[in-house]
Amino acid sequence: MQATTILPGTVVPIEFLGMENYENFDRLSMATPILPGTVVPEVLHGKENYENWSACIKNYLLAQDLWDIIETSMEPPKPEDDDREVKFKAWRKKNAATLHAIQISCGMNILPEIKGISSAKILWDKLAKAYEHPAQEGRVNLRLPAADENFRIRDNMNRTAGFSEYAELYEAVRKGDWDVASVFITQHPDSVRAKITHLGQTALHVAIIARSDEIAKPLVEEKMSKEDLEIRDNEGLTALAVAIICGFDLLTVDLMIRKNPDLLTVGNNRGGLDIPIVLALRHGQKELARFLFDVTPYEELTPEKGPHGATVVTQAIQSATYDLAEVLISHCPRLAFSLDTDNVSPLSLFVGLISLSGVEFHRTSSWKRIKLISSPRADIFGYYLDNRDQKKQEAAGITIRFAGPLDQHSNEIESIQRQFRRLLFAMLDSIEISAMNEYQIGIESGVAQAIFSAVRAGVVGFVTLIAQGEQRELLYWVRDGKGRNVLMSAVQHRHAEIFGMIYGLRETKARLLSSRDNVGNNILHVAGTLTEVSPLDHITGAALKMQSEVQWFKGVENLCNPLYRNEKNYAGLTPKQVFMQSHKKLIEEGERWMRETASSCTVVGTLIMTIMFAAAFTIPGGNNQDTGLPIFLNRKLFDIFIIADSLSLFSSSVSVLMFLGILTSRYEAEYFLNSLPTKMIIGLFTLFFSIGTMMIAFSSAILIMYCGESWIVIPLIVLASVPISLYVFMHFGLLVDMIVSTYGAGTFDRKMKSGVELSCIYK
Structure with a gap:
């Protein structure tokens, strides 16, 4: 994080906050930059300081050879010929520099009123008429409306306090001069808790950003109270939060926590959602994260206390610190399916990690980067379950493979693999159906989120682990946001192996097949619906995509009750009509x-x-x-x-x-x-x-x-073969794809059969 205090005279006098100040920021950021340095001691706020301000800005413009833009009354040259074009460009440059110097020296209460003025002379005259003679009739009124007057007063006070009253303290802290800072704080005791920058930062904030440990430690030890450490800047960050984000000295962080242990549970930024350990994990400060994990009370991370615990687990997973996640889940298993501050459960995030073909692990600087590659058939992670026979092991077996040079780091990699496996099964073991209420397995729950994430991504192994354990009942209880069960979701996302595996579980088949979603669609309606989530990108050509869709529809149709074929949804459409409507464009593309x-x-x-x-x-x-x-x-x-x-x-x-x-x-x-x-x-x-x-x-x-003339025969045959071979090479793959999709193992029936066989293992 970089916190910068904007001084009058820098390139842009305001920071970009979003759409509310985009127009001002965009205009000023494109102006000609002024040389670094202070233009005026303080910005213009109104008639009370106009006289001093105008004198200072005039001297500055004279020193920069820009005053002639204000003093002369001639019109700008018109770019009609080459000579005048050169003069016009020179005038435009000086005008922009002058305009920019004036604009960045105006307060935030005035800037919105002058942002549309493009001539420095007009701007100068307008300000003079508004503030030079308060009693003059007909002057241009640039004062803020009464509703904004309080903001103007506060803005003026903040700027004055930040750059005059506390300027000496700010410079001393920034330069690491504790002697000067200590004397100033002794003379002005309230300055230790005052916000001395435009970003609302205290002296401790500034010291941490400047990495001035010789200032930060004595401030915490000698000058600041417990309550002072809880002061936030304009971004909602305490000094501890800033220290964590910047990777500040661990001893100073420990010192702040010892003085005020409540800081461990104080939320920072994003609406106060991130506690210190979350910030450490989110910003890759693993050493600080492990320290904070040891000192943060476990009871503060339970679901009853809010989403902080689940957020710690999700951030630990994302940063590959699986051991922290495992320890926390072992203390509070419910965190595995609780929602974090982003409404994502750790279990769901973990499933997403599994579904990726390559997951990068960013380790410490002494490590090289490695990649976690899941098995192509997604039989999760090459970890054989205990007390299973060999056939079950092969079915539920999981393989973690790492790509890259591993010889020098085999121990570290094996450790990551073990942590990865232990965390997975710790989260699965945390799911106890009998102890879960309706909310915990409902549409918005972390458990449902994880299962449907696995179905969407085609992670067969994860669904298999659910199906073969005590959590099997989840497969027919959970619903997604559209009211669809896991069997419908498998059909929607075209994962035949998952569909076959769930279909093969006898106790779930009838219940899931007869279900309807929120708009009255049965499973055959879902099979006939083509959506953006339907995975067709891996299929070559629109015709083969259409063939795959017909295979799915016919395959599900053959497994359903014949009565489903004529059932209508709430829109009055049968499955066949839904299929034709949603596939109309694909049929045209396939024909073409x-x-x-x-x-x-x-x-x-x-x-x-x-x-x-x-x-x-x-x-x-x-x-x-x-x-x-x-x-x-x-x-x-x-x-x-x-x-x-x-x-x-x-x-x-x-x-x-x-x-x-x-x-x-x-x-x-x-x-x-x-x-x-x-x-x-x-x-x-x-x-x-x-x-x-x-x-x-x-x-x-x-x-x-040319019998016997091999020196002629061979080159002729080779040359003649080149264009023919190229044509065959470009089109032969199409032939193979069509044979496989029509008669081979890529069909719906073959994949579904594989899933059914997998489900039979656990009956």
Whole structure:
């Protein structure tokens, strides 16, 4: 954190606070910067100090050679030709510098009234008319409305106190001169608790920011009371909070806590939500965090005391200090599913950590950075549960793998793995269904949050651990914000393995399948709904995405009661109608994708068919003039040429016919399931086959004509193969994807079967 006291004469006289002062900040921050230093001793607040202010600002402008902008009455040069353009730029620069100097020397009560003035001379004259002659009639009124008068008075007092009365103390503290600071505080006892900067900082705040330990320690020990240490700056931070954020000396932090132990539970910033240990974890101060963890009372971190305990756990997880989280959860298990200040439960955050393909751990400076990589099948963390047979171990087994150079740090990594595993099972063991009330397993609860996070992210292993333990009942009690159960959520997020695993639990199947959400959707309505959360990005092409959606809808439809197919939701729509409405755009995209692919492949197939047909009548070597038979008829290479040419011709013909069939097909949702993909698979396969046999025919023809001339044959064959190989390489992946999605292990039925088999282990 960098806390900077803005002095009159710096580049911008105000700090950026948000939309309320954006216009003033934006205008001043774009002005020409003034040289560092103080423009005037104090800013202009009104008629009471205008005379002194104007004299000081005039001297400053004279010293900076800017007074002629105010003194002259000539109009600015107009940029009409090259010479005048140079003069105009020079005038504009000096005008901006003068304008900026005046603006940053005006108080916050005046700045809103003058922010729209772009001429320094006009601004100067306007201020003179407003404040130079108070009794003058017709002057421009720049005073604040009566409602804002109190703010003007407070602002004036704050600035005067901060830069005149306490200026000596501020400079002494900033420079680390305790002798001067001590004498000043002795003469002015109240100064030790006074706010001496525009940011509302006390002398102790300033000393900590300046990293002046020789000032901070005696201030705490000798000059400040217990209550003085609780004073906050304008950002809501106590001096202890600032020390933690800055990573200040641990001894000084300990000194402040010993003098006022209540500081450990005083909230800071963000509406007073962050207690000191949370600040330490949030800002990566692990050494301070461990110290604060030891001295913070556990009873102050219980859910009854607020979200601080859960926040400590979530921040400990995010900073990879799992041991702190584990200790805290062991003292208060309910923290695992309590909500922190961001309304996130530790268990939910941990599930999110698991779901990532790579989670970075930022360790101390002596460590290198490592990454936590979860298993591709998400069978969580390679930790075999105790008292399970080998089959169960393989099903619920979990593997933590680390990427990067690990030889030198194997002990540290093993320690992190152990902490990671222990924390997971400590949080799972904390869930006791019998002891949980309706709120704790309700829509907004941390338990529901964690389970639905796992379902959304496809973390099969976590859901498996819930299903195989005493927490299984949670799977049919919890609901999300839309009133959907875990089975509906698995369908919504298209995780077939999780769906199959939950579906395979007999006691939950009937109850979950018959459920409806808040708008009357049954599980088949959910299967027919395409939303932004539906994970389709990993699927190639709109047609394959549409095929996957049809597979899901048909798969869930086959498992449901047939009556569900005609049930209507509160909008009066059946599942089929919901499917067609939500997939209308995807059907159009799938049709366009199919037609474009078929058109491009048809061109290639037609070209091959034409070449191969002509090659059959223009054979290599020609024909015998007497018999009409091919000259190389008796050579084996000639037989290979004829066979390859014929196969290429026939396969390219089939390919073209298949692609023409695609171009003339109907594009309804059901056709994307098998009909269109099958035609595309046949067309692509025969096209690639025709390309391969064409290359064989070409190679055999070259070998026939240049027999024994390998130095010619080999380069020709290689060069001819390059463009063909590139085309196959670019499109072969599409063929594989279509075969896998249509007939392979990527289908809904295969994945669901895997989930059902997993659930059978725990019956």
